[in-house]
Amino acid sequence: MIRLISILLTCFILNTSCSSKSKEQTKHNCPKKKEDCPELVEFNSLDSLKISAHLYQIDDSSPVILLCHQARFNKFEYAGIAERLNKMGYNCMAIDQRSGGPIGDKQNLTYLRARKLNKSVDYIDAEPDIRASVLYLSDKFKSKIILWGSSYSSTLALYLAADMVEVSTVLSFSPGDYMADKKGSLVNVLKDFEKPMFLTSSKHEAKGVSQLLDKHKLTKNQIQFIPEGNGHHGSRTLWINQIGGEEYWIAVALFLKQLK
Template identity: 45%
Template sequence: MQFKNISLVFLLSFSIFIFIACTDDGNLTDPIIEVVDTDTAFTKTIEFASEDDLIITADHYHVKNNLPVIVLCHQANWSRGEYAEIAPKLNALGFNCIAIDQRSGGTINGVDNETTKRASNAGKGTAFNDAKQDINAAIAKAKELYDTTVILWGSSYSSALALIVATENENVEQVLSFSPGEYLGTVKVGESITSLDKPAFLTSSKSEGNQTKELFDVIPSDTKIQFVPNGNGEHGSRALWEDKADNAEYWVAVKAFLGK
């Protein structure tokens, strides 16, 4: 059955997901409307527009429509593939996830960063700070899809951006930051998060503990946690990968923060 000129579709346990088609230069064309049964878990790759209309690629890990959603952001030179192992575990804890390709990235776990390719082809900047608009767009998309709690999660450079975005964006209710630091050049993270009053979880490898504490100490939130592993740990969200020696203690800390 085909539907043309659809203006409204609300069917009990169904919701509408709008997947944006794009041209080769990464600009918007006409939207494609797809109806998905929101009671059925799925994983699929989606696309949506950043604040400058560059198309962002993301992996959407859906569990149930009324559960919170976590926006997952990768580290430098990587992609949404950083979360291929992590997101399903977060699903099992009761969280929908959207793992995005920011425009500053590359390849990890066999997953290319499609947003980086589009940005490069369009002559757009791919520096760390350029990715901030992608994170804000992903939060807006998450809020559109679920209209519920949005949790922001960053890794390395994106963990620094995540703290800043969480400070500024009213749709973020909690933030997790894996190995934050002053990675953003003239944008000083410590100066940008002095009004962050939301629940915040900061962690790192053991050797990065002091630089993380410098940022932790300026956050005024009444609900903030800095986790430093007993072992050496890892840089960024890969600390949670199964092949990392200290992943179990990181998971205990993450679950405690998320109330699981």
């Protein structure tokens, strides 16, 4: 397990966009008109269910991150997060998976379509949505994709990163062996995993994440980040003004920077 030492992080923050104030994080960085960013895009999942997504595109050549939400959530989990990643130089797309729900008055459109068609909306059923989204972005940008998951989708992200050549890197926020009975244990999936990988969670979840690595020794560009503070479950730990969120942002920015 690799801990990011505080001295390195303190030096790094002085030279990175992560030092931006919360007010700046809410601004869109897309070259389009403000009202057009993010852009609503829609495409088919592997079973032809229409997926809705927000595309935060800064240009045609920057690296691309696919953002996948946690249970009962939707693409708006990444409002604020995606804009900050834009400022760091990444195109992003946040999707509505069929296993999800509303955040306040913001609906999960993919979930609503799936229910209307009487499709199953369990965690495992979101896999074709994420897989189709990777393929959509890979074709659109003609590049490999950084796959980012939150809670249950972070577990699916690890399975798909191990399986799909279109995925170059994975960031997994609060993964667990939730689907071992259906897909085999992540412990075995990660045993020989060689792609760049960022694993993190709240502090009390860290032991469980470490257990996923029982058969794997972290190599170069592979990190399990454990926060100094209590942290939070899933990607919402990065929400604007989230208590303790900045130490995660520093760790994420450092991890992504070393890949460039």
